[in-house]
Amino acid sequence: MKISLRREQYLELYYYMRLNRSLEERLVTLFRQNKVVGGLYSSLGQEATSVGTAYALEKRDWMAPMIRNVGALLVKGYRPRDIFLQYMARYDSPTHGKDGTSHFGDLKERHVISPISMLGDLIPVMTGVAIAGRYLGQNIVAMTWIGDGGTSTGAFHEGMNFAATQRAPFVCVVENNQWAYSTPVRRQVPIRNLADRARAYGITSYIVDGNDVVAVYRVAKEAVERCRAGEGPILIEAKTMRMKGHAQHDPAEYVPREMFEYWQARDPIARYETFLSRQGLWTEQEKQQILDRIEREIAEDLAFAENSPFPPPELAEQGVYCEDAYEIKPEWQRPIEEVMPPKASVQAVWQVEDFGGIAEGAVQVIEAAAAPARDGTGRRQVARTPQRGKKKLSARGKGR
Numbered sequence: 001m002k003i004s005l006r007r008e009q010y011l012e013l014y015y016y017m018r019l020n021r022s023l024e025e026r027l028v029t030l031f032r033q034n035k036v037v038g039g040l041y042s043s044l045g046q047e048a049t050s051v052g053t054a055y056a057l058e059k060r061d062w063m064a065p066m067i068r069n070v071g072a073l074l075v076k077g078y079r080p081r082d083i084f085l086q087y088m089a090r091y092d093s094p095t096h097g098k099d100g101t102s103h104f105g106d107l108k109e110r111h112v113i114s115p116i117s118m119l120g121d122l123i124p125v126m127t128g129v130a131i132a133g134r135y136l137g138q139n140i141v142a143m144t145w146i147g148d149g150g151t152s153t154g155a156f157h158e159g160m161n162f163a164a165t166q167r168a169p170f171v172c173v174v175e176n177n178q179w180a181y182s183t184p185v186r187r188q189v190p191i192r193n194l195a196d197r198a199r200a201y202g203i204t205s206y207i208v209d210g211n212d213v214v215a216v217y218r219v220a221k222e223a224v225e226r227c228r229a230g231e232g233p234i235l236i237e238a239k240t241m242r243m244k245g246h247a248q249h250d251p252a253e254y255v256p257r258e259m260f261e262y263w264q265a266r267d268p269i270a271r272y273e274t275f276l277s278r279q280g281l282w283t284e285q286e287k288q289q290i291l292d293r294i295e296r297e298i299a300e301d302l303a304f305a306e307n308s309p310f311p312p313p314e315l316a317e318q319g320v321y322c323e324d325a326y327e328i329k330p331e332w333q334r335p336i337e338e339v340m341p342p343k344a345s346v347q348a349v350w351q352v353e354d355f356g357g358i359a360e361g362a363v364q365v366i367e368a369a370a371a372p373a374r375d376g377t378g379r380r381q382v383a384r385t386p387q388r389g390k391k392k393l394s395a396r397g398k399g400r
C-alpha cells in the first residue's frame, strides 16, 4: 500500500510530538510544585508511537488511549488545557475534577473511550466498539494501546481471540517500551517479538520501530485501512523505550545506564528533526515558528488551568451513582432495519466451511514456535493412517 504524506502533514507530526513532550515537561514542573493531584506518568521517548498511530485514524474512528498516550489525545483534538486541568483536578477539566490522569473520554465528538486501569480490559471493550460500528454500517476502525506488561493479562488474550473470531475492525498497538514497572520484557515473556502472539489468534501483525514517526504512521495507516476493508483485527508491535520510571515516584535505578544511552541516541524527536532537515521539508524559520506556537499555546493553556477553580464539594456526590436508572434509554437504540443489511455491512448469517475436523485417523503435530523448524515452516505433518474418504463438509449456520 502506497502511503504518502504532504509537507504540512510532516510538519504536523512534528508539532504533535513536540507538543506532547513540552506539555509533559510542564506537567513535571507542576508535579514538583505539588499542583498535580495523583500520579504523573511520562511518555518521554514514546511520542512517535502515540502520535504516529493516532494520526492514522479518521475523525469518525474511535480510540481508547492509555496513560502514556497524551500524544494520541492531542491528535484526536484535545488541547493542552484539557490535560493540565485534568491533572490538576480543576472544575473545567473533562471530568470536572473527579479524576486525574488521562481517565476521560468523549463519546459524542472525538470518539474517545476513557481508559480503564485494569490492564488488558480495553481490548474486549474496543473490540465491542469496532463490532458495534460494523453493525451500524459506520465503517469505523477502533484502536487502543497496551504495554508489554499488559499483554500478559488474561483479558488481553480473551479480547484478541474474540476480536479475531469476529474479524473486528480493530487495531491493537502493543507499545513495547521494554519495561513493566521494574520487570523487563525478557523476564515475563519467552518470545522475542510480542507481535508473534498474533499467529496464535490467526491475525496479521506488524513490528515497527516505534521511535520513527513516519514508519509508525505508515504501518498504522496500512493497518487501519486493512481493517476498514474487513481484514482486521491487526496487531502492531512498536519497539520503543520508557525513558523515565513508571511514574514520577520511580527513579528507574533498575534500568542499566547503557540501555538509556542506547535509546537516547534514538530519541524520536531529535531523529525526526534530522529527517525533516535532510529531506528539506522545513526551514529553520518554520521550525522556530512551530516551537514558538507550542510555547504560546502551552503558556495560555496553563494560565487558564491555574485560574480554573477546584470543584465545589457538593459535586463529589454527583454523577457517582446512576440516577433515575429506570428512565435511562440508550441513545443507540435503533430500529432493527438499521442494524441489518443492506444498512449494516455484516450479514447475520454465515457460512460454515467444515466442522473443524481432521481427516479420519490423521495426526498433525505443530511444533512450538521456538523449536527449530524441520521443513522450514516449523510444521511437521504425520499421517499415521492413510487419509481416505475425505468429504467436504459444509453447512449454513444462523447467527442471532
Ligand SMILES: Cc1ncc(C[n+]2csc(CCOP(=O)(O)OP(=O)(O)O)c2C)c(N)n1
Residues within 6 Å of the ligand: 068, 117, 118, 119, 120, 146, 147, 148, 149, 150, 151, 153, 175, 177, 179, 180, 181, 242, 246
Ligand atoms: C490487570 C492489572 N494488573 C496490574 C496493574 C498494575 N499496573 C499498572 S501499570 C503496570 C505496569 C504496566 O506495564 P506495561 O503494560 O508494560 O505498560 P507501561 O507502564 O510500560 O506503559 C501495572 C503492573 C493493573 N493496572 N492492572
Ligand SMILES: [Mg+2]
Residues within 6 Å of the ligand: 147, 148, 149, 175, 176, 177, 178, 179, 180, 181, 242
Ligand atoms: Mg511497558
